[in-house]
Amino acid sequence: MVQGAMNQNTKLTKDWLQNYVDDWVKFYWKHTKEGELPSYIPILQQANKNHLGISIMGTNGVTIESGDVDIPFTIQSISKVFTFIVACMQRGVSYVLDRVDVEPTGEAFNSIMHLEMKQIKKPFNPFVNAGAITVTSLLTGKTSAEKLEPLLQLLENILGYRPALNIDVFQSEMQTSIRNRAIGYYLVETGYLESDQLELTLETYFKQCSIEISLKDLAHLGMILANDGKDPKTGTELIPKQVARLAKSLMLTCGMYDASGKFAAYVGIPAKSGVSGGIVAIAPPRAREENLPFLEGCGIGVYGPALDKQGNSIAGIKLIRHIAKQWDLSIF
Numbered sequence: 001m002v003q004g005a006m007n008q009n010t011k012l013t014k015d016w017l018q019n020y021v022d023d024w025v026k027f028y029w030k031h032t033k034e035g036e037l038p039s040y041i042p043i044l045q046q047a048n049k050n051h052l053g054i055s056i057m058g059t060n061g062v063t064i065e066s067g068d069v070d071i072p073f074t075i076q077s078i079s080k081v082f083t084f085i086v087a088c089m090q091r092g093v094s095y096v097l098d099r100v101d102v103e104p105t106g107e108a109f110n111s112i113m114h115l116e117m118k119q120i121k122k123p124f125n126p127f128v129n130a131g132a133i134t135v136t137s138l139l140t141g142k143t144s145a146e147k148l149e150p151l152l153q154l155l156e157n158i159l160g161y162r163p164a165l166n167i168d169v170f171q172s173e174m175q176t177s178i179r180n181r182a183i184g185y186y187l188v189e190t191g192y193l194e195s196d197q198l199e200l201t202l203e204t205y206f207k208q209c210s211i212e213i214s215l216k217d218l219a220h221l222g223m224i225l226a227n228d229g230k231d232p233k234t235g236t237e238l239i240p241k242q243v244a245r246l247a248k249s250l251m252l253t254c255g256m257y258d259a260s261g262k263f264a265a266y267v268g269i270p271a272k273s274g275v276s277g278g279i280v281a282i283a284p285p286r287a288r289e290e291n292l293p294f295l296e297g298c299g300i301g302v303y304g305p306a307l308d309k310q311g312n313s314i315a316g317i318k319l320i321r322h323i324a325k326q327w328d329l330s331i332f
């Protein structure tokens, strides 16, 4: 495999970077065979386990794409980053953080156990299902359409078009959502969810998870967060800086669930995964003496539906880890 180590004299042209990324995608593709498709949302079993693709979008306007880049997929848990952002924009950060904590769990994303183990029963963070369902309940609106409107508007402001819901994926999860229902009832019991809000909240939550986007969209979302919520082309603030930074800190500590510590240690950048195989990773601008790719910051989207035991794209993690090492993306 080509190593792609950079030196001061390297000319970082798009073509030159593209060759490396193509080579790395080809190399890591074999790891898709080591993962499994999720079974608890039946329709996600229809994905092709062999797919692997990447899109990297720099704040400097350069985009590099490689592998299976044309397959739309649902954002699943990646939506939790953006509902958290919207809830903070609507209600204020302190209102949201009074109802959901900012601590990693070290447990699976759909764990119930960790809820019971804490005295005040407050969901640990907005990215485990318990915290995400709580955050979704905070979105203003009387119907799921009203609650989702500001989320879809934010995505439209960033992407330039309004993504659609994949209704088949929504229905598949709605019909099989035993664990999330259990979490919902537990939240009602502990007072973090009103009982008359349970059905509406779960419907809204499954709908936000079924928003369908492309790999380039995923990189675009990451790129805006890398730039602290500002569109680098227009200078428009799409997400308040304080909220974008809070979201990124939670992505670093909680975004990859019980693999978050390893991802922070070995990759060193904020990221968020989804059970359909997407990962968005964020390389903020960095000060380095060498001439390295995307020093001004970039968003990275990967798609690889074969998952590891934690529910993260198995080949996707390896690919991002390699790129982060080669390009010295770590924030540390």
Ligand code: DON
Pocket (backbone or CB within 6 Å): 075, 076, 077, 078, 109, 110, 129, 173, 180, 206, 209, 273, 274, 275, 276, 310, 311, 312
């Ligand atoms: O609620 C769920 O279980 C799914 N809709 C989303 C979970 C998910 O994406 C976890 N990701 N790795």
